[in-house]
Amino acid sequence: MHIVVCIKQVPDTKIIKINPKTNTLDRRSAPAILNPYDAHAVQEAVRIRNKVGGTISVLSMGPPQAVAIIKKSIEIGADRGYLISDRAFAGADTLATSYALSKALEKIKLETPIDMVVCGKHAIDGDTGQVGPGIARRLDIPPVTNVIEVIEVNDREKKVVVKRKQMDGYQVIEAGLPCLLTVEKEVNEIEYAPMPNMIRAARYEPVIWSVNDLHDVDKTQLGLKGSPTIVGKMFAPPKPEGGKRLEGNTDEQVKELVSLLSEKKSLFNFSLKNL
Numbered sequence: 001m002h003i004v005v006c007i008k009q010v011p012d013t014k015i016i017k018i019n020p021k022t023n024t025l026d027r028r029s030a031p032a033i034l035n036p037y038d039a040h041a042v043q044e045a046v047r048i049r050n051k052v053g054g055t056i057s058v059l060s061m062g063p064p065q066a067v068a069i070i071k072k073s074i075e076i077g078a079d080r081g082y083l084i085s086d087r088a089f090a091g092a093d094t095l096a097t098s099y100a101l102s103k104a105l106e107k108i109k110l111e112t113p114i115d116m117v118v119c120g121k122h123a124i125d126g127d128t129g130q131v132g133p134g135i136a137r138r139l140d141i142p143p144v145t146n147v148i149e150v151i152e153v154n155d156r157e158k159k160v161v162v163k164r165k166q167m168d169g170y171q172v173i174e175a176g177l178p179c180l181l182t183v184e185k186e187v188n189e190i191e192y193a194p195m196p197n198m199i200r201a202a203r204y205e206p207v208i209w210s211v212n213d214l215h216d217v218d219k220t221q222l223g224l225k226g227s228p229t230i231v232g233k234m235f236a237p238p239k240p241e242g243g244k245r246l247e248g249n250t251d252e253q254v255k256e257l258v259s260l261l262s263e264k265k266s267l268f269n270f271s272l273k274n275l
């Protein structure tokens, strides 16, 4: 089984600052990390490989510094890493990103056929969740989104059974392989990296491809040129007004919350109905 996990380098949004003049992210104010959902995607691939055997590749599109997240994935347990890095990819929106990644996947597929592509649910900076389904559409494989548990992977019968998160519960579905999964954080716990993986990661050098290394690429579909998205306006959401901070221990806070909700009777009825 060959699993390819798409991984993105993102700024740590717990730390990052917004430039108040431009309302854009000040990327220098935070370290670049492996998108947390993608770390879970790599961990899940490791879990699957350890059960059914096979190889895990990771793939990223980004600047040369993105080698760091490939090394991080090797620490978690990936076997191979690919980075596509070229000025031609810069300024890509989700359409152009999924196009470039699908072209890289087609090239990887020529070396080793791919059974499963795994992506994170979304990237914590762009936050659209569009790249995974975009890749699936371009490769003409089923997208299975919001996966919270991989129940069964059957390499012989070429099928996977997963649990998907829904607004009001979950859904268990079966998909044929090859397919593309996007995973939620609940899918697993990230494990401590074993020492041999850390040593291997430190020495590991990923395969780096420029645009000219990929096959049959329509360059007008790449980067800023291939991105029909126009950013209309950027603004910081207004700070919420009013509200009350609950004090004390949990019991006291719950009592105070219930009393506050009781005062606003309609809200209380609504909450009870929806419990």
Ligand SMILES: Cc1cc2nc3c(=O)[nH]c(=O)nc-3n(C[C@H](O)[C@H](O)[C@H](O)COP(=O)(O)OP(=O)(O)OC[C@H]3O[C@@H](n4cnc5c(N)ncnc54)[C@H](O)[C@@H]3O)c2cc1C
Pocket (backbone or CB within 6 Å): 006, 007, 008, 009, 035, 037, 038, 059, 060, 061, 062, 090, 091, 092, 093, 094, 095, 097, 101, 118, 119, 120, 121, 122, 123, 124, 125, 126, 127, 128, 129, 130, 131, 132, 227, 229, 230, 231
């Ligand atoms: C006009 C415009 C210009 C932009 N210019 C830039 C720019 O110059 N630099 C920049 O970083 N962003 C740029 N962006 C943001 C860019 O759209 C997103 O970074 C990118 O398309 C991924 O979208 P997302 O972050 O919403 O990912 P999501 O769709 O939320 O990500 C879902 C999953 O897809 C996979 N994935 C996403 N991106 C990558 C990747 N690069 N490599 C591998 N796997 C990936 C991961 O598994 C991830 O968990 C621009 C956006 C617009 C609209």
